[in-house]
Amino acid sequence: MEHRPLKAETDAREHLVVIGNGMAGCRAVEELIARDSNRYRVTIFGAEPRVNYNRIMLSPVLAGEKSFDDIVINDAGWYAGNGIALIAGDPVAAIDRAAKTVTTRSGAIESYDRLLIATGSDPFIIPVPGKDLPGVIAFRDMDDVDTMLAAADAGGDAVVIGGGLLGLEAAHGLSLRGMKVTVIHLMPTLMERQLDEAAGWLLKNALEARGQTILTGADTAEIVGNGKVEGVKLKDGTLIPAGLVVMAVGIRPSVALARDAGLAVGRGIQVDDHMVTSDPAVLAVGECVEHDGQVYGLVAPLWDMCRSLADGLVEQPTGYRGSVTSTKLKVSGIDVFSAGDFSGGDGCEDIVLRDASRGVYKRVIVKDDRIVGAVLYGDTADGGWYFDLLKKQEDVSQLRDLLIFGQAFAAGGGAADPKAAVAALSDDAEICGCNGVTKGQVVSCIAKGSHSLDAVRGTCKASASCGSCTGLVENILTLTLGDEVKAGPKTMCKCTSFGHDDVRREIVAQAMRSIPEVMQKLHWTTPDGCSSCRPALNYYLLCALPGDYVDDQQSRFVNERMHANIQKDGTYSVVPRMWGGLTNPTELRAIADVVEKYSAPMVKVTGGQRLDIFGIKKEDLPAVWADLNAAGMVSGHAYGKALRTVKTCVGSEWCRFGTQDSTGLGVKVERMSWGSWMPHKFKIAVSGCPRNCAEATIKDFGIVCVDSGYELHVGGNGGIQVRATDLLCKVATEQEAMDHCAAFIQLYREEARYLERTAPWIERVGLEHIKARIVDDEPGREALRARFLYSQSFSQDDPWAQRAEGAEAEHHAPMARFTPQKELA
């Protein structure tokens, strides 16, 4: 087949052909376009049948933190929009430098004026017997990830050969996907090229604690199997079973094309400071090149090379001077940073800080008053600072005593102030390692109008990949804009980098069923969360799996666990439900009896038309509830993120102005909606006429009866920030009012963030969104209502009755009593 690029016949521009659709090739083209978008006609050949993606983010894809779409750098629109011809899936097989053409595997021939080789590197496969068995793969591209995911679906044992950066990320991903993983590493410590022995040991322990088996000093003899891989045999005779073997022992520059074409090749394709090879018409960039005797296998040098390359292509040469590299391990919850040389030696001094309880190890290597290397484990916040000092070769003699405590401390602040730390960074300090973005670039991108985290991610791409620099970018936003920062989706809490909406979406998408599962799959950084995220996760799961999810009592705030409101003295207040605010002599007698029997010091009428009994002791609660139950009363949920009360006025039955039976409707609404857990408390009122005695226009859902029907109002709040409701719509019948109410509650339950009242929720998503879902979309409304009623079929058990019958007695009774005079009772 022949590829005929657009306008080839009529386009007089020079033709730049790029071999390699990877990170280096595409970045080079991006840099070129940024300088002069019209100078060259560009054709890119890629071996993989897909658009350009961020190869270093394959680990998060494997670990399930990202999808392929998330790591696409340039989608099809980018190629089309910039007039770039992409030929994906048909790799270049030969270069004819005399004719200035390239020939693809399928035989297509393309001529070039300038040729850019960006073929990257190939995984090194150790030459042991069995290396070609099915099930033995490398970890290099999306196809490898797909193979690993398929293997993980089947479960079983996996062996990763190589305990370097890539191998450990592969092992982490496979382990998270449920495989039993063994890492075989030839050297005595993991990541020995980046970490010293102490950090390597900490890392090994941390990975073993996560269930991986780590074998160091282990030499692979052969890969065994009959027709497919079955295990790995070590030189000491040990046989490790494996249905999947990932070889991640290193990479080699991919130089075959260049060597066949007669270009100068050492360890890589040899280039000068402008990335030009031994042929002036042929350039090369990325992991395939050798510059000044150095070959790089990390992403950061690519950005520097691509800048110099593009400068040369538009004839404003600057020249590449080599890169100093730093490394960060992308294994969630394990922070490892390494930069420069840590081998020590004459004239080198080590400054070391260890904090065993926090699992922190820091080592900075100083030579002649300059930092030459740094290894950080457990706390890598200052990695960027050390790296910056290292690259600039700054004299640190003045900082030396405080250097190890980090930037904030060494700068004299004493207390760690992350903003001060960011403010102190120079403009060319790198913020985002994944995308090679400096502080200066982030600041200028903010100055040009990107005033939120999302906007920054969308423009200069800082923190758009692995997200580990999100905090830095947020601090730069605050520093640059002061209080004008538009808060992006905040993370749920410090335990996770995900926001509420992300977590909810993933719970549903991945069909998660428990809090530990969510924490595991979404890489919580704490073992069991905190008092912010646990109640939220418990609610999200409860909402997603009605009737199925087992409520976690230890993830409930005390009031919801005790089904009563804790008061400042540690006693509780108890509010029985009075439907629609109605009561009767039996209920009033029962309440009066409880007050006397348990010596409750106070009874109060609440704003929601209920009676609140104060001063009940924790251990008396079940007996109080039993007495109230006996008079027919159930929990009023005055303590819960749940339906609180339906407040009513007396309506047409008694009131001379009443237009409808507001009291009766209030009772029906409360019977329908009581017991439902929600993102936050939820209050309803029904007023019998527009005089609105039930104050329906400051409730989450308010009904105002009029002669011709029912006005439905939403999003009111009488709290700290008073907000009057928005009118949702007007309906003709009681049934319609009830149906809209049920649908609205369910929409709120499914879409609002935990602890978000309806008022801020509606302001966030807009009333039009609510109207579109509840008023305009009748089938959608009916579906919401049906989901609400289904969920309600499981939630309308009186929690008081269960406790009164002895359920969860441990919440109420002390474990033991100790009378100092009589020893233990």
Next chain:
Amino acid sequence: MTTAEWLDIGWVDQIPVRGSRTVQVEGGDDIAVFRTAEGKIFALLDRCPHKHGRLSQGIVHGGAVACPLHNWRISLSTGEALGEDKGCTPTVPVKIDGGRVLICRASTLKAAA
């Protein structure tokens, strides 16, 4: 077994994981006994250093408990308030013997007094 030094308060399993139970001390404050997700047992005076909230009613996470009144986080091992807050709740030494939870008699008396 209760001795001159130690008070036997019951089985480990009586304390919910990531939860707490209390020991009533006549004439004094309760002692709160916690069990973490990792299965470690700690005992503290059941009184937050801030506004005297019942720590036994808080959410236990990691090695800390969040006070139910104002969400102060208190270290279960040291009784110190974590983060920005300052304050300390007395701790009571605990040991486990054959699945039984024993708390230090002298510290219990001192803390609850």
